[in-house]
Amino acid sequence: MMPQPPTATYRIQLRCGVDFDSVRRHMGYIADLGVSHLYLSPIFTASTGSTHGYDVIDPNQIDPVLGGRPAFERLVEAARNAGLGIILDIVPNHTAFTLENAWLRDVLIAGSQSAYARHFDIDWDAGPLVLPILPAPFEKMLADGGLSVDDGHLVFGDLRVPLRKDIAVTATDPAGLRELHAQQHWRLRHWEAERDWITHRRFFNVTSLVGMRVEDPQVFADTHALLIDLVREGMIDGLRIDHIDGLADPAAYLDRLTQAAPEIPIWVEKILVGDERLPPAWKTVGTTGYEAARLLARSFTSADGMVRLDAAWRDNVGDQGDFASALARSKQDILQHELAAELHQLVALASRATSSSIHAEPGPETLREALVALLSATPRYRTYIDTSGTNPEDRAIIAAMAEQAKTGLRSAAGVNALAAILLDPTTPDAQRLAVRFQQISGALLAKAQEDTAGFRWTRYLAANEVGAEPTEPVISERNAARFLSSRTPWDMNLTSSHDTKRSEDARMRLTAISRAPDAFGRLFRQSATLPAAAPVSARWRWYIVQSCLAIWDRADPHLDDRLAEHIRKAMREAKETTFWTNPDESLEGGAIAFARAVTALWRTDQPAELDTLVVTGDALIFAQLAFKAIMPGFPDFYRGSEAIFLALTDPDNRRDVDWDQLAKLRADESLSARKAELTRRLLQLRRDEAGFLRDAVASMTITEDRTLMTRSDGHRVLVAGIASDQTEADDIIWSARIGSEHVFLGWRRQPSG
Numbered sequence: 001m002m003p004q005p006p007t008a009t010y011r012i013q014l015r016c017g018v019d020f021d022s023v024r025r026h027m028g029y030i031a032d033l034g035v036s037h038l039y040l041s042p043i044f045t046a047s048t049g050s051t052h053g054y055d056v057i058d059p060n061q062i063d064p065v066l067g068g069r070p071a072f073e074r075l076v077e078a079a080r081n082a083g084l085g086i087i088l089d090i091v092p093n094h095t096a097f098t099l100e101n102a103w104l105r106d107v108l109i110a111g112s113q114s115a116y117a118r119h120f121d122i123d124w125d126a127g128p129l130v131l132p133i134l135p136a137p138f139e140k141m142l143a144d145g146g147l148s149v150d151d152g153h154l155v156f157g158d159l160r161v162p163l164r165k166d167i168a169v170t171a172t173d174p175a176g177l178r179e180l181h182a183q184q185h186w187r188l189r190h191w192e193a194e195r196d197w198i199t200h201r202r203f204f205n206v207t208s209l210v211g212m213r214v215e216d217p218q219v220f221a222d223t224h225a226l227l228i229d230l231v232r233e234g235m236i237d238g239l240r241i242d243h244i245d246g247l248a249d250p251a252a253y254l255d256r257l258t259q260a261a262p263e264i265p266i267w268v269e270k271i272l273v274g275d276e277r278l279p280p281a282w283k284t285v286g287t288t289g290y291e292a293a294r295l296l297a298r299s300f301t302s303a304d305g306m307v308r309l310d311a312a313w314r315d316n317v318g319d320q321g322d323f324a325s326a327l328a329r330s331k332q333d334i335l336q337h338e339l340a341a342e343l344h345q346l347v348a349l350a351s352r353a354t355s356s357s358i359h360a361e362p363g364p365e366t367l368r369e370a371l372v373a374l375l376s377a378t379p380r381y382r383t384y385i386d387t388s389g390t391n392p393e394d395r396a397i398i399a400a401m402a403e404q405a406k407t408g409l410r411s412a413a414g415v416n417a418l419a420a421i422l423l424d425p426t427t428p429d430a431q432r433l434a435v436r437f438q439q440i441s442g443a444l445l446a447k448a449q450e451d452t453a454g455f456r457w458t459r460y461l462a463a464n465e466v467g468a469e470p471t472e473p474v475i476s477e478r479n480a481a482r483f484l485s486s487r488t489p490w491d492m493n494l495t496s497s498h499d500t501k502r503s504e505d506a507r508m509r510l511t512a513i514s515r516a517p518d519a520f521g522r523l524f525r526q527s528a529t530l531p532a533a534a535p536v537s538a539r540w541r542w543y544i545v546q547s548c549l550a551i552w553d554r555a556d557p558h559l560d561d562r563l564a565e566h567i568r569k570a571m572r573e574a575k576e577t578t579f580w581t582n583p584d585e586s587l588e589g590g591a592i593a594f595a596r597a598v599t600a601l602w603r604t605d606q607p608a609e610l611d612t613l614v615v616t617g618d619a620l621i622f623a624q625l626a627f628k629a630i631m632p633g634f635p636d637f638y639r640g641s642e643a644i645f646l647a648l649t650d651p652d653n654r655r656d657v658d659w660d661q662l663a664k665l666r667a668d669e670s671l672s673a674r675k676a677e678l679t680r681r682l683l684q685l686r687r688d689e690a691g692f693l694r695d696a697v698a699s700m701t702i703t704e705d706r707t708l709m710t711r712s713d714g715h716r717v718l719v720a721g722i723a724s725d726q727t728e729a730d731d732i733i734w735s736a737r738i739g740s741e742h743v744f745l746g747w748r749r750q751p752s753g
Helices: 020-025 027-033 068-081 102-113 138-143 174-182 191-195 217-232 250-260 290-299 303-317 323-336 340-353 364-377 392-406 413-423 428-450 477-486 504-515 517-528 538-550 559-574 585-604 608-630 659-663 671-688 690-695
Strands: 009-012 037-040 044-046 056-062 085-090 094-096 129-134 148-150 153-156 159-162 186-190 206-211 238-241 266-268 634-638 697-702 707-712 717-722 732-738 741-744
Touching (some): 020 068, 027 068, 027 659, 027 671, 056 068, 056 217, 068 085, 085 217, 102 159, 238 250, 250 266, 290 477, 290 504, 303 504, 303 517, 323 340, 323 364, 340 428, 364 392, 364 428, 392 413, 413 428, 504 517, 504 538, 504 608, 517 585, 517 608, 538 559, 538 585, 538 608, 559 585, 634 671, 671 690
Parallel strands (some): 009 634, 085 238, 129 186
Antiparallel strands (some): 044 056, 148 153, 707 717, 732 741
């Protein structure tokens, strides 16, 4: 029997000094907030030094770095005593492609005859397994004496690659080492060759993560054995599936997982685009909630303000065109560079799949052109073609993709041939092509939109978020109501995670720009007069001033360093003038110097416009919290976000949590203390009125001067609102009426001065 939905979840990011025992020490504090479940990042053994746990090397061991199984069991016992359940984040899509991975080491020794050869998504038809891990080309390593043999391993630097056991080492001079290398089940390559020479499926473009074939029942069993034991022993109360779109067949995976772990709710990390809904056949209670974060940001964004902001952006920065064009260019760039290896693999698969096509006899260049066009035309992360064929919704999507893809091509033959296969993949080669096409289309959209175009087209960063659409920053009352009416009690309402581009409170600071676009325009023009502005393009200055506002905190001694690290990352992610593999440190340094000049100016003489935006943003922070807590579904709190949480993309949003400071918040009157207190009051309300909050009808009313959310069953009403008049921007009230009793959830705060 399925349990009741969570009241609220509290996500713990393990590692970097946070282990099971340290979480257990804070159990009283977490329980006191009023959440019902701990939500843990991956716990299985990961690569040495892992900061996140998604690079698993042993899915059947609880990581000793975290305290191992004994410490995990102590944590579970403490959670049970505090009345908390455990939701676990798992990573079925990939493991670490490193020499620490024991299964991979066995594959290196035994090749395709290894018991684990089919566990990894490796193209054995493409030849020996490519290891692009050398610091220089192989021949240069030989010539420089950088390779040697020791105790059954080929050695370079600190790395030891295991050799076949059935081949004797006859010589260790360059010729002998070259011959020995040629006899292995693998080939060493320079790391820069990963763009051209890989034979495994990666996670996005991360060569150090290798895809797992969990669609195979034996691979599923081997990679989930410990997890299923933990579920059956009652230690796990729910699962969060990382990167569901990377799997060959998500629906079949969820079927198998549900059979192995019945009556356990399963959430999937899935980005829904536009009106997309989860496939109805999926055995899941819902997504991890990025669409909720998008709704909240859009609800608090002023439509009229966006018109003025867009005009100011184009006037100050120059006409930047539309986001669709920026995204199209980004997709082309990603396919030519970051995912070039995947495109090579797709061309090879397509060549085999079209060998008997009645539509065309395409060669590799025709196929490459057609694949680029089709992938670029894919409107969402992926379709879901599986062994049962292509469903009607996906058939319509593929037909539309094909029509768009043919635009501008000299010949439509390649597109027609590939579209026919996707519409009806009847042969094994066609099915392999369809699976890989779908896996790559998701990686392409993620890399192109979130990690490239989102750093190029920067009009309004509040809308440049995971799961959001930069061209759709606002929402109508009708569409908001339709979204809310579709939510279920099991839907997670996320506002911050380890992956969001800006934390929830930083996003509200940015949302304030839409309510005071003229103030932001003046703030930007003030920054343009700084001497440090001269070498920095207007487009990057617009981005940087927004970023400074997003995390502005006069008291933060690390603010400038945090901004510097973020700006360096943002410019490299944009992939236009500086790159991770070939950085332009002078260009980056100029942008960083500009950010330091901006914050120095603000510290010396804080502009009135900055006050306006900060006050408005702070009010929106509390309004967002109230909406998140009472809207359909249940709220998820990323560790530390019960206090004011101003952060940019990782690693900034993964900084250490000061638990001692969180515990002291009740003793002061700071903004953080007020947010934490409101969190407790709202979660108490959720706990006391669980039935009402699960079942009440929801609606959203959006006007120019306020945004109201009302839930009613005839006599119970919850309301949250914010004034948009800038003279009263921090005058904010939340209240609830339950029966005839009025419950005060917030406060009025008049502007200082």
